[in-house]
Amino acid sequence: MSGSHPGRIAARFADCRAQGRAALVGYLTGFDPDHERSLANLLAACEAGVDVLELGVPFSDPTADGPEIQAAMVRALAAGASLEGVLGLASRVRERFAELPIVLFSYANPLLRACDRDPAGARGFCARLRELGVDGLLVVDLPPEQASILRAPAIAAGLDWIGLCAPTSPPARLNKIVNDASGFVYAVSLTGVTGSALDADSEALRAQLEDLRGRTQLPIAVGFGVREPAQVQALAPQVDAVVVGSALVQAGRDGPSSLASRVADLRAATTG
Amino acid sequence: MPVQPPDTSPPALGDFGQFGGRYVAETLMPAVEQLAREWPIAWADEAFQAEYSRILSEYVGRPSPLTPAPRLAAAIGGGQIWLKREDLNHTGAHKINNCVGQVLLARRLGKTRIIAETGAGQHGVATATVCAYFGLPCVVYMGAEDVARQALNVFRMRLLGAEVRPVEAGSATLKDAINEALRDWVANVADTHYVIGSVMGPDPYPSMVRDLQRVIGDEARAQCLDRMGSLPDAVVACVGGGSNAIGIFAAFLDDPGVQLIGVEAAGEGLEGRHAATMSRGEVGVYHGMRSLVLQNDDGQLQEAHSISAGLDYPGIGPEHAHLRERGRARYLAIDDEQALAALSLLSRTEGIIPALETAHALAALEPLVAELGPQAKLLVNLSGRGDKDMHTVMGRLDAESLALVERARAHSSQAQAGQGGQ
Numbered sequence: 001m002s003g004s005h006p007g008r009i010a011a012r013f014a015d016c017r018a019q020g021r022a023a024l025v026g027y028l029t030g031f032d033p034d035h036e037r038s039l040a041n042l043l044a045a046c047e048a049g050v051d052v053l054e055l056g057v058p059f060s061d062p063t064a065d066g067p068e069i070q071a072a073m074v075r076a077l078a079a080g081a082s083l084e085g086v087l088g089l090a091s092r093v094r095e096r097f098a099e100l101p102i103v104l105f106s107y108a109n110p111l112l113r114a115c116d117r118d119p120a121g122a123r124g125f126c127a128r129l130r131e132l133g134v135d136g137l138l139v140v141d142l143p144p145e146q147a148s149i150l151r152a153p154a155i156a157a158g159l160d161w162i163g164l165c166a167p168t169s170p171p172a173r174l175n176k177i178v179n180d181a182s183g184f185v186y187a188v189s190l191t192g193v194t195g196s197a198l199d200a201d202s203e204a205l206r207a208q209l210e211d212l213r214g215r216t217q218l219p220i221a222v223g224f225g226v227r228e229p230a231q232v233q234a235l236a237p238q239v240d241a242v243v244v245g246s247a248l249v250q251a252g253r254d255g256p257s258s259l260a261s262r263v264a265d266l267r268a269a270t271t272g
Numbered sequence: 273m274p275v276q277p278p279d280t281s282p283p284a285l286g287d288f289g290q291f292g293g294r295y296v297a298e299t300l301m302p303a304v305e306q307l308a309r310e311w312p313i314a315w316a317d318e319a320f321q322a323e324y325s326r327i328l329s330e331y332v333g334r335p336s337p338l339t340p341a342p343r344l345a346a347a348i349g350g351g352q353i354w355l356k357r358e359d360l361n362h363t364g365a366h367k368i369n370n371c372v373g374q375v376l377l378a379r380r381l382g383k384t385r386i387i388a389e390t391g392a393g394q395h396g397v398a399t400a401t402v403c404a405y406f407g408l409p410c411v412v413y414m415g416a417e418d419v420a421r422q423a424l425n426v427f428r429m430r431l432l433g434a435e436v437r438p439v440e441a442g443s444a445t446l447k448d449a450i451n452e453a454l455r456d457w458v459a460n461v462a463d464t465h466y467v468i469g470s471v472m473g474p475d476p477y478p479s480m481v482r483d484l485q486r487v488i489g490d491e492a493r494a495q496c497l498d499r500m501g502s503l504p505d506a507v508v509a510c511v512g513g514g515s516n517a518i519g520i521f522a523a524f525l526d527d528p529g530v531q532l533i534g535v536e537a538a539g540e541g542l543e544g545r546h547a548a549t550m551s552r553g554e555v556g557v558y559h560g561m562r563s564l565v566l567q568n569d570d571g572q573l574q575e576a577h578s579i580s581a582g583l584d585y586p587g588i589g590p591e592h593a594h595l596r597e598r599g600r601a602r603y604l605a606i607d608d609e610q611a612l613a614a615l616s617l618l619s620r621t622e623g624i625i626p627a628l629e630t631a632h633a634l635a636a637l638e639p640l641v642a643e644l645g646p647q648a649k650l651l652v653n654l655s656g657r658g659d660k661d662m663h664t665v666m667g668r669l670d671a672e673s674l675a676l677v678e679r680a681r682a683h684s685s686q687a688q689a690g691q692g693g694q
Contacts, residue, residue, distance in 0.1 A: 058569075061299070061559070083570055083571070108557045109565075112571070114571070141295045141560075145300050164298045168462075169301070170302060183325075192458055
C-alpha cells in the first residue's frame with residue numbers, strides 16, 4: 001500500500017476553502033486519442049491547475065454523455081483503450097502528483113466485468129484501485145438502488161463514492177444519495193447529457209444548489225455544461241467545486257498547450 | 273460463463289432473479305420510478321383495459337387467427353404445426369400491441385411527446401402509427417446503417433407524420449439508436465415518454481412490455497384448446513430483445529407440460545459474426561438492465577450481426593435470461609442461411625411470407641419435429657410479415673428474379689427506343 005494517502009479528496013477541498021476559492025474538477029477521457037497523447041494531456045492539465053482529476057473510462061455505449069465525450073470514447077477505444085490501460089494512466093499521474101485527488105469516472109459494465117474477473121471479486125478490484133492511486137469512484141449508471149454491488153467494496157477499500165444528484169431528483173432520493181456519498185456530492189446542473197448548453201445564472205440552478213447545501217455537510221461540486229470562465233465565476237461562490245468536462249476534452253484535441261491554457265483560464269475563475 | 277462472486281449480486285428489482293434492475297443515470301430515475309409506480313395501477317384499471325382492448329380489436333384487428341400449416345409439416349417430416357398470425361395485425365407485426373398500451377399510459381401520465389428507437393423499422397412504424405392515431409408528436413431514432421437498408425420503412429414513418437432521426441454514432445445500428453433515444457429522454461424527461469420496443473431496458477419496461485404482449489399468448493392458449501383440443505407440446509418463437517417470445521410464453525409459464533423454445537440469430541455462424549446472446553453472451557449491465565450481453569473481456573459491447581435487422585442486437589430481455597437460468601425455457605440458434613431457407617419454404621408451402629426474424633423460429637421446427645416426434649403439436653408465433661425484407665431476400669435468395677427484372681427492363685427500354693425511331 002505504498003503511496004496510500006487516505007483523504008486526498010478531503011484535503012484538497014480543505015486547501016481550496018482555505019484559499020477562498022472553489023476547486024476545479026477537470027474531466028478527461030483516458031486514452032483520448034491514444035495512450036501517449038492522453039498521458040501528455042493529463043499531465044499538462046494537472047500541471048496547469050486542475051485540483052481534482054476526473055479520469056474517464058471509455059465505454060462503447062456512453063448513454064449519459066453528449067457528442068464531445070462520446071467522440072472521445074470512440075477515439076480512445078479505436079486506440080486500444082482498456083480499463084487496465086486507463087488505470088495505468090492513473091498510476092502515471094499519481095507518480096507525478098502525489099497529493100492530487102483522482103476520481104475514476106465510468107459506466108458500470110467495465111467495472112463490474114473487472115470485479116468478476118478479479119480472483120478476490122469486487123473487494124479485490126477496489127483494493128487494487130486504491131493501491132494504484134485512485135481516490136474515488138463516480139459511476140454514472142449505478143443509482144443508489146443498484147449501487148451496493150460496488151459501493152460497499154469501494155468504501156471498504158478506502159475509496160470515496162461520489163453521489164450524483166440530478167435536477168429531477170425528488171427530496172427523498174436526494175437524501176438517500178447524499179447519505180450514501182463520501183468525498184463529495186456531484187450536482188448535475190441540467191436535465192440532459194454532458195456538454196449541453198447551461199445557463200449558469202439560472203434561478204432554478206441556484207435554488208437546486210441551495211437545497212442540496214441544506215442536506216449535506218459534504219463538499220458540493222456542480223457540473224454538466226460548464227465551458228467558460230464566466231460560468232465558473234458565477235457558480236464558484238455557491239459550491240465547493242466546479243466540474244469542466246466536454247470543454248477540456250475539446251481543448252485537448254489541440255494538444256497539451258492548448259489544454260493547459262484553457263485549464264489556467266478556468267482555474268483563475270474559481271475565486272468567484 | 274464466469275460465476276458471479278456473491279458480493280456483486282444486485283438487490284431484487286424486477287422479478288428476474290439476478291437479472292433486470294434499473295441501471296440508468298439519476299436524471300432518469302424519477303421517470304422510471306413513476307412508470308414502475310403507475311404501470312400496475314393503470315394495468316389494473318378497468319377503464320384502461322377496456323380502451324386497450326377496444327383499440328386492439330377495432331384498430332389492430334385482434335384477435336389474430338391461429339392457422340394450421342399442414343403442407344409445411346409434411347415438408348419437414350411431420351408434426352402438427354399451428355401459426356399464431358401476428359403478421360396479420362395492422363402494421364404487419366406484433367410490435368403494435370405494445371405501442372398501443374404504452375402510448376395510452378403516456379397519455380394517462382400527461383406526457384405530450386413520444387420517442388422510440390427502431391432497428392428494421394417495424395417498432396418505429398408501429399409507434400408512428402399509434403402516435404398518428406392519437407395525434408401525438410413522435411420522434412424515431414434509427415441507426416444510419418438501418419436508415420440506408422430500410423428506406424421503405426423510413427418513408428412509411430415520415431408519411432405517418434413522425435420525425436426520423438438517423439444516428440451516426442457507434443455502429444449506426446439498433447443499439448446506437450437506443451443510446452440516442454436514452455439521451456433524448458434524459459434531456460426531455462418532463463414531457464416525453466420513451467416507448468421501448470422490446471422486453472428490455474430498466475425495470476419496469478421488461479414487465480410492462482410483457483404484460484402488453486401477453487395478449488398473444490392468452491389468445492393462442494384459448495385457440496389451442498379450442499382448435500387442437502389440448503395444449504401444444506412446445507411453443508416456438510424468435511428472440512432478439514425477446515418481446516414476441518415473452519408475449520406468447522407468458523400464457524404457458526404455468527403449464528409444465530408445454531416446452532418453451534426461443535430461437536436466436538446465429539448470423540454467419542457462432543464462430544463468426546452473430547447475435548446469439550444466449551449461446552455466447554455473458555452477464556453484463558447494459559441499456560439499463562442486468563442481463564446477458566455480447567461483450568469483450570473488458571466489458572465493451574460487441575456489435576451483433578444477423579440478416580434480420582430485428583434480431584441484430586447484442587443484448588436480450590432479462591426475463592429470458594432468467595427463464596433459461598431456471599430451466600423453464602431453452603434457446604436454439606439459427607443462422608442466416610437456415611432462416612432464408614425457412615422463409616422460402618413457408619412461402620411456397622402455405623402462401624405466407626414471414627419476416628426474416630420469424631423465419632428463425634420456423635427454421636427450428638424441423639429439428640424440433642425430429643426430436644419430439646411426428647405427432648408433436650407445435651405452436652409458432654408468426655411474429656411478422658416479410659414485405660419489409662423483400663429487398664434483402666431477393667439479393668440473397670433469388671438472383672434469378674433480379675436478373676429477370678433486369679432483362680425485362682432492358683427489353684422495355686429497347687422497345688421504347690425502337691418506337692422512338694418510327
